[in-house]
Amino acid sequence: MNGLNAIHCFNPGDTVCIGNVGRLKNALSSFLEEGARVKLDFSNVVNIDSIGIQLIIAFTREAKKRSVRIESIEISELAGKAMERIRLNRKIMDESV
Numbered sequence: 858m859n860g861l862n863a864i865h866c867f868n869p870g871d872t873v874c875i876g877n878v879g880r881l882k883n884a885l886s887s888f889l890e891e892g893a894r895v896k897l898d899f900s901n902v903v904n905i906d907s908i909g910i911q912l913i914i915a916f917t918r919e920a921k922k923r924s925v926r927i928e929s930i931e932i933s934e935l936a937g938k939a940m941e942r943i944r945l946n947r948k949i950m951d952e953s954v
Contacts, residue, residue, distance in 0.1 A: 864928055868898040873909030873936075881909075885916045894926045902936040910939065 865888040869881050888895045897913075899905075920927055932940065 872904040874906040875908040
């Protein structure tokens with residue numbers, strides 16, 4: 858499917874941490890086709906660590922470099938609190954525009 862026509866949806870499940878970051882990185886990397894559109898759904902996340910947060914930052918930076926548009930980001934209350942503590946919500950949205 859051409860990345861220009863599809864919105865790729867990414868939902869990591871309930872955990873974004875060192876134990877599954879390799880698998881999640883591979884999944885996110887498959888969405889880095891130039892001009893693609895991505896929806897990030899972290900609404901089920903109940904466990905996120907600093908490695909998981911680094912993965913999100915790295916993906917949004919690479920997406921911007923490759924003109925990948927992040928259409929929306931849904932986050933759970935827990936993930937939102939963790940991201941808000943380091944002002945990651947604003948950083949992601951600023952980098953994805």
